[in-house]
Amino acid sequence: MPDDPDDPQRPLLDDALGRLVRPYTVSDGRTRPSCRFDLMTMVVATGTVPRTNVGLDHGHVLDLCRTPVTVAEIAGHTRMPATVIKVLLSDLLERGAVVTRRFDTGTRGSYSPPDLDLLEALRDGLLKRL
Known part of the structure; x- marks a missing residue:
């Protein structure tokens, strides 16, 4: 979903300053998900x-x-700390608006170590954004 500046649902963000509403305001001061x-x-x-x-x-x-998404992806899209996202998701889960499940790697019963090249590329990309 692209960021439309006229969208009333768009979070209050400023490119230079970041989020204009403090995270504790979004979560009503709660710091722990239920x-x-x-x-x-x-x-x-x-x-x-x-x-x-x-x-x-x-x-x-x-x-x-609307489609299955991880907590980390939601935090990235909203530019909010994962802790705040977890509090919001707790509210939605308690209201029956969302369901959760463990992340499925598709390799049922087997484990393959993570691709180090991919992880290093991800780390480098994230460091560039900081």
Whole structure:
């Protein structure tokens, strides 16, 4: 989903300053999620509309969950700390708006070590963004 500056659901971001709303404001001051997530937890929307009103950030996260996505990907797309994303996802999970499952590598029962070249390229790319 491209960033449309006129989109009312778009998070308040400034290219030079970053996020204009502090993370503790988004999570109502909560620093711990009520449900357990790790960065590779897969999350997908159920299609159930939460009965209670959720904020814009909850809505943005829910929109990202239309297809299965990891917690880390959501944090990257929203430019919010993973801890805040976990709090928002906990709210959505408790309202039945999302479900979670463990990340499936597709190699059931077998383990293959990570590709070091890929991990180093990822690290280098992330360092360039800092």
